[in-house]
Amino acid sequence: MVKVGIIGGAGYTAGELLRILIHHPEVEVVFVQSTSNAGNTISSVHVDLLGDTDLVFTEEMPFEKVDVIFLCMGHGKSKEFVEENQLPEGLKIIDLSHDFRLKRAGNDFIYGLPELNREAIKSAKYIANPGCFATGIQLAFLPLAANGLLKDEVHVQAITGSTGAGQKPTSTSHFSWRNNNLSAYKIFEHQHEGEILQSWKQLQPGFASGFNFVPIRGNHTRGIFVAAYTNYNGSIEEANEIYKNYYAGHPFVFVMDENPSVKQVVNTNKAVIYLEKHGNKLVVVTVTDNLLKGASGQAVQNMNLMFGLDEKAGLGLKPVAF
Numbered sequence: 001m002v003k004v005g006i007i008g009g010a011g012y013t014a015g016e017l018l019r020i021l022i023h024h025p026e027v028e029v030v031f032v033q034s035t036s037n038a039g040n041t042i043s044s045v046h047v048d049l050l051g052d053t054d055l056v057f058t059e060e061m062p063f064e065k066v067d068v069i070f071l072c073m074g075h076g077k078s079k080e081f082v083e084e085n086q087l088p089e090g091l092k093i094i095d096l097s098h099d100f101r102l103k104r105a106g107n108d109f110i111y112g113l114p115e116l117n118r119e120a121i122k123s124a125k126y127i128a129n130p131g132c133f134a135t136g137i138q139l140a141f142l143p144l145a146a147n148g149l150l151k152d153e154v155h156v157q158a159i160t161g162s163t164g165a166g167q168k169p170t171s172t173s174h175f176s177w178r179n180n181n182l183s184a185y186k187i188f189e190h191q192h193e194g195e196i197l198q199s200w201k202q203l204q205p206g207f208a209s210g211f212n213f214v215p216i217r218g219n220h221t222r223g224i225f226v227a228a229y230t231n232y233n234g235s236i237e238e239a240n241e242i243y244k245n246y247y248a249g250h251p252f253v254f255v256m257d258e259n260p261s262v263k264q265v266v267n268t269n270k271a272v273i274y275l276e277k278h279g280n281k282l283v284v285v286t287v288t289d290n291l292l293k294g295a296s297g298q299a300v301q302n303m304n305l306m307f308g309l310d311e312k313a314g315l316g317l318k319p320v321a322f
Contacts, residue, residue: 002027002307005066007081008073009034009057012163013096015046016296017070022053024300024314026307030066031058061085068092068306070299075099075191092306093126094299100128101195112302114311115142115250116199121305129302132294133158133215134192136226138199139253139271140284143246144232145203152231153210160215161222163291183217190215223262224290232282239275239282247273251312252293252301260287269297269315 004021006014009032021027037057043050071078078097100109110124111117137156144150190213201207247253253271260272269292276283288294297315304313
């Protein structure tokens with residue numbers, strides 16, 4: 001039984017983690033830390049968990065009683081946490097922030113995209129969980145990069161649900177602004193661009209063409225839709241074969257022959273990929289749930305790999321009804 005602690009337990013990603021982990025057959029959730037909610041029941045914040053757990057938020061963090069902690073804090077907070085706390089030598093960490101995703105001197109975290117680094121994840125002590133946009137966009141072109149076929153600029157337009165902005169309301173995330181609305185933001189300078197390029201270059205070190213990313217705030221709550229294209233000289237049949245071969249051993253990624261929709265993946269850990277060829281352009285569509293395959297579901301997938309469990313354990317989630 002893997003014993004788990006969650007740091008920063010009141011936000012969206014922690015709520016998704018709890019929904020998975022309290023029903024995971026190989027996990028015991030030992031503590032859920034939240035300074036602002038200490039003493040309150042978990043279900044008073046994550047109200048859909050009423051009747052599923054009697055856990056209470058705590059300020060205490062008994063690291064010696066757990067095998068792994070999930071860091072569900074804001075960007076910049078995880079690095080501070082690791083530096084400020086005396087953590088046991090054998091304690092594993094899965095961080096859901098941006099803090100450790102880019103490789104730098106002194107950074108011992110493995111980038112936790114199983115479709116890229118599965119074997120390294122199995123023996124890792126520290127995992128940097130990928131960003132939500134980054135997951136869908138990377139999956140769109142990993143097969144080309146693995147075959148040295150990223151030859152030209154990559155163009156991406158991707159739409160995310162409002163939960164991608166976190167639980168704290170902002171001027172662009174509250175319902176009255178977001179509903180019946182669309183807007184682009186951080187054009188060509190989104191914070192996930194670095195980790196995306198890092199992964200493609202891991203597979204194809206010579207890739208030096210441009211990456212043009214237009215992120216869009218959608219008027220839905222969860223789910224990411226990626227539409228991307230790049231120049232590709234092969235046929236659509238060859239492209240589909242390359243993609244299906246690459247993802248053949250990865251249980252959550254599906255290459256479809258029909259154009260997908262976000263509703264196919266919401267409330268699951270799946271990523272669905274679809275290809276079209278137009279002239280010399282290969283168009284790649286991917287759909288994922290930003291809170292699951294783009295965050296907490298992928299974090300549990302990483303935990304399963306780290307502890308030698310079935311990669312799919314606890315992740316038999318059901319899609320939302322149409």
